Amino acid sequence: MGRAEERRARQRGGRRAAPKRSSGTAGATGTPGVAGTTNSPSAGGRAAARGRGARAARNGKSGKSGIRRFFTWKKVVGSLFGFVLLTMGAFVLLYIVTPIPEGNATAKLQSNVYKYGDGTILARTGEINRENVALAEVPKAVQHTFVAAENKTFYDDSGVDLKGTARGLLNTLSGKGAQGGSTITQQYVKNYYLNQNQTVTRKLKELVISLKLDRKKSKEYILAGYINTSYYGRGAYGIQAAAQAYYGKDAKKLTVEQGAYLASLLQAPNQYDWAIASDTGKKLVQNRWNYVLDNMVQMHWLDAGERQAMKFPVPKAPKAAPGMEGQTGYLVDAANAELEKQLVAQGTAASIGDAEALVKAGGWTITVNIDKKKQRELEQAVKQQLTSKLNPKKRSVDGDVQPGAVSVDPKTGRVLAMYGGLDYFKHFRNNATRRDYQPASTFKPLILAAALEDQAKTQDGRAITANTIYDGTSRRPVKGSAIGFAPPNEDDQDYGPITVQTAMNKSVNSVFAQMGVDVGMPEVLKVANSLGMDTKGLPAVPAQTLGSMGASPLEMAGIYATLDNHGRKVTPAIIKSAEHKDSTVKLPDPIGSQVISRTAADTVTSVLTGVVDDGTAQTSVRENPARRGQQVAGKTGTSDNNKSAWFTGYTPDLVTSVGLFGESAKNGAQVGLTGATGRIPGSGRINGGGYPAQIWAAYTFEAMGEVSTFDLDTTQGAAVQPSVTPTLSQSPSSTPSSTPTTQKPTSQPPTSSAPPTPSQTPTQTPTTNAPSTPVTTPPTTPVDPLDPNAQ
Structure with missing residues (x-):
């Protein structure tokens, strides 16, 4: 090929053609006239390009992926810039068209x-x-x-x-x-x-x-x-x-x-x-x-x-607003507090402070669940049983007595009555909702509930039931705990081997301290929380078994209402409805989910009937003439140094918690109730089975309506006829003395629960009495317990 022809060939191939390359044995220079075949790079390149194009077409591609074509960095930055400009423009427009309004x-x-x-x-x-x-x-x-x-x-x-x-x-x-x-x-x-x-x-x-x-x-x-x-x-x-x-x-x-x-x-x-x-x-x-x-x-x-x-400037005591005297102010404050929490919970207000401002700003129509008749009956019961007997001029301790009470319908969760104090003008703080006093032994049923729910066992492997035998010796060190604890019983009394039922009836501290360890204190506090007690941050130590935490009558009423409601959660509700032209409030259902099994809840209820019929509340409740055979469950409580005394009890249709709190009339400090009213013989201590139980009985038997019985799914407890009576020969460390009976709860209250007339005694010896062998005689001079929380 001459040079002219070679030049024309390169022109036909275009500028894309690469230098010629020949193959063969004559060399690699591709010089014309050497043996072998000369390759045309332009033709080969075009063929290769056509092949790649065909493959790309078959694969549906065109050089760049679809995502990269639509989301390049230039497009992303441009979009963000456009969004910022649009936002700025909208804000400028909003700034221009929004005037400073008049005060709302x-x-x-x-x-x-x-x-x-x-x-x-x-x-x-x-x-x-x-x-x-x-x-x-x-x-x-x-x-x-x-x-x-x-x-x-x-x-x-x-x-x-x-x-x-x-x-x-x-x-x-x-x-x-x-x-x-x-x-x-x-x-x-x-x-x-x-x-x-x-x-x-x-x-x-x-x-x-x-x-x-x-x-x-x-x-x-x-x-x-x-x-x-x-x-x-x-x-x-x-x-x-x-x-x-x-x-x-x-x-x-x-x-x-x-x-x-x-x-x-x-x-x-x-x-x-x-x-x-x-x-x-x-x-x-x-x-x-x-x-x-x-x-x-x-x-x-x-x-x-x-x-x-500088020192903190403690403000003066508040003065109540006109029209808020008596119990009215307490009810209004409680309703406001519940509404404010709900406004925060549903996002209408950012904080409790904002919610308070919304409520105080007015325009609300708030209907409470309070039953006017029951409210009047509760106020009357407190006056008749307690406040009419207080005389601060004669006894200074009488001026330190602060009663509080809450009554709840366990089927609906409605708060039917509330007693906040002697008078909103005289005592600003609501005793029904305050939670700075110990609930004491009213906490014991929660320990039993945890044991039954967890199917717990004693240290030697026995299932914990109403019939399980425990050692009721006062100051007996608990076993199985890394933290030493040996609580005294009330008046340091020794009971020896007793059943859980009798220990609940007599409020034996040593038994429930050991039971709490047997169950595990973390589990006890977990179940207490699920029932409605605020246990957040509480240390899981044996001392909590004596109810050393704080609680309010409102809180305790909700816990016992959950037991009464067969283990389905009851959160007491003060407000029935709240309406405002600018705010819609959707109130939560007071009845929640099943938090413990029905069997566990009903068994606790069954056991608590024994406290009324054969325990610390029998004098005030069992023997009340107005009872008319009504079946009742409940528990007393008296805290350390007699600073608080409780009775929380219930019928199938009404739960009421009554608390008395010792608060210094001078400085508001917690003080003892001992000696109040001057009518308590002996030590003068105000126990839960005294005034609190008397107030409860006077109110409940007036407000309860028709006599009713518990519908219990259990084979244990005082509401069920036990098959055996424990004796001292049965060692607490031995195998269980019996298994639960297969009898169903009686449809009628036990005969021992019927109130005797003044001239009569019960026709039947209660089956849940302490052991027949005499227990250790308590000291003739009552010992001041170190940390009793008894009854």
Whole structure:
């Protein structure tokens, strides 16, 4: 091939052709005239390209994958940029079209209407307790306490916290509620211009109005509005009303310490109110008070030396609002507390503090489950059996007696009656809902419930039943526990070998301490929690078997109602309905799921009938003429140093818990009840089988209606006729003395449960009596127990 032909061949192949390459034995230069065949690279390249194109076509590809074509980094960045621009544009538009509104109607407050279950009026509240004051009338240092508490950057920021607001929006969208982060300006806008509802729309409006307000108004104007519109508890809106409610003085006379307390209150007004706060609430508000003052030092608003010398300013006792006297105030407060918890639970309010503000703002119609007739009967029973016998002028201890009671329908969970104290005007704290006193031996049935539910066994492998024999020796060290514990029985009495039934009847501490260890204290607390007791954070130690934790009559009524309801959870409900034009409240069902088996629950009920018929409550309950053969289950309790005394009992249709609490009339400290009324012989101790059981019986036998019997799915306990009576020859470490009988519960109350007339004695010896061989004689002089929690 000549050079001209070679050049034309390359032109035909185009510039894509590679240098020629020949194959053969003559060499690799591809020189013309050498033996072998000359390859055409242009032709081969085109063939290869056609082959790749064909394969790509067959595979449905065109060089890049489909995802990469649509999601390139340029497109992603462009989309994000476009979204940001769109969001900014929408916010600018929202800023332009959203004006600063007039103060909302809620800020002017309305009345709340409270009704009994039958629709009649219980109370009407909502009188405005607010007097606005100029910021100049509030000491500068007191002003700084609010800034230090809520928003240290208040004087320099633009009125909003973008990070906190964004977090709040995300939490609202995800259903978690707000998590704080609002500035003082935002909180003022929420209080005065908007509302407490947790919605995305409200949060966006809050952001826009706050930005505008910060530009148009001075920081002094905003701070004055904030401290004058905020809710401080005790029905007080604004700093002037709060200063009067907590310290009995005008705002202009507040000290820095007092201002720091009021500023601390805004986070949770009722929880932090010193007069009604729990021990936890008091610690929390003191911590926040310290936080406020420390922030003031950090901001150079307070001298460090002065700060160190400051002491917590305990506020004065509150005064009840007009129209809230007697039991009314207790019922209203309890209803408000339940509503506030539900508003937080359903996300309407971000916190209890916000929920309190929503409720106090008014406009609510709240119907409670309280039965007017039963409420009157409970009040009458407390007066007849106890308060009419108290004479503080004659005996100072009588002024320390604080009764509380709650009555619940176990089938519906409705709270039918509540007794909060002598008078809402005289004692602000609700004794029916307070949980700072020990429930003592009313906790023992929960230990038995745990044993039955877990099918627990004793240390030597015997199943725990109503007939199981335990050693009832006082101060006997528990076995199987790494923590030593040897509790005394009441009056240090020894019982020797006794059944679980008799131990419950006589409230024998040593037996239930060992049973708690046998079951395992973590399991005991777990079952107690499932029944309705708040055991969060409680140490799982043997001492808890004596009921050393805190509990309220409302809580104990719910626990025993769950037992009465055959193990299906009952959460006492005070509110029947709550209506508001701006808020919809869906109340939870008071009746929940099965938390322990019916057999376990019914067996505990069966055993507790023995406490009434042959135990610590027999005098007050069994022998009451008004009983008329009514079958009853219940348990007494008397705490350490006689600081509390309880009786929680039930019929098939009514559960009532009554507690007496020793509270110093001088300083509110827990004190003993011993000697109250001056009518108790011997030691003068107020036991659960005394006034609490008497109040319970007087109320229950009047309010119960028709006589009824328990429908029990069990073959154990005092409500079932046992087949054997234990004797001292049966060692606690031996094999079980018997197996549970196969008899069904009697359809009628046992003959020993029928109340005798004054001239009669029971026709039958109770089968659950202590062993026939005499027990060890107790000391002639009662020993002061170290940690009795007996009865």
